[in-house]
Amino acid sequence: RKEVEQDPGPFNVPEGATVAFNCTYSNSASQSFFWYRQDCRKEPKLLMSVYSSGNEDGRFTAQLNRASQYISLLIRDSKLSDSATYLCVVQKAGTALIFGKGTTLSVSS
């Protein structure tokens, strides 16, 4: 079983749609959780950290359920510029980032 599993996608949505990505992780010792965004042929960039209480950054909302070992990302009012691959990432304290395979989002007009 992979350490981090994500919805395979791709997700094709119209502008203005709400889209949700799901992710599960296998290592209960994981302490830090992130969503990274990666544009085609570019490096991953941190989108947001994910906290147990849930957190929001503009149109983006991240949720963490430690009991279920489940992470989610909700994007509201999708924009064309949201088209990218979204990577779910977990980490034990101070150690390597463990990435999921990524879910590709394509937003069309």
Next chain:
Amino acid sequence: DAGVTQSPTHLIKTRGQQVTLRCSPKSGHDTVSWYQQALGQGPQFIFQYYEEEERQRGNFPDRFSGHQFPNYSSELNVNALLLGDSALYLCASSLVRDTSYEQYFGPGTRLTVT
């Protein structure tokens, strides 16, 4: 504030050859991690360097080796290249004292092995 830089940006090598990739961390950072990202996959951790020593290693063969210099920059060396080594190689830097553990990625080196 200089970000993470990597060189070269692209590289084409033949099977069996050796390659060296270079990384300069973000200003103020002291830890460098290397990742391999094959097409259609998420990045996979290769190893991490801090204080010029390999501190953690992922599931990669000994053909993959590295080095960190006193100025915190780092090299990744791959010997006896295989076709399967073709990938985007990403360097990420961080500060060991930063409890957020945030890592900043460089633009990567795209290696093609023919």
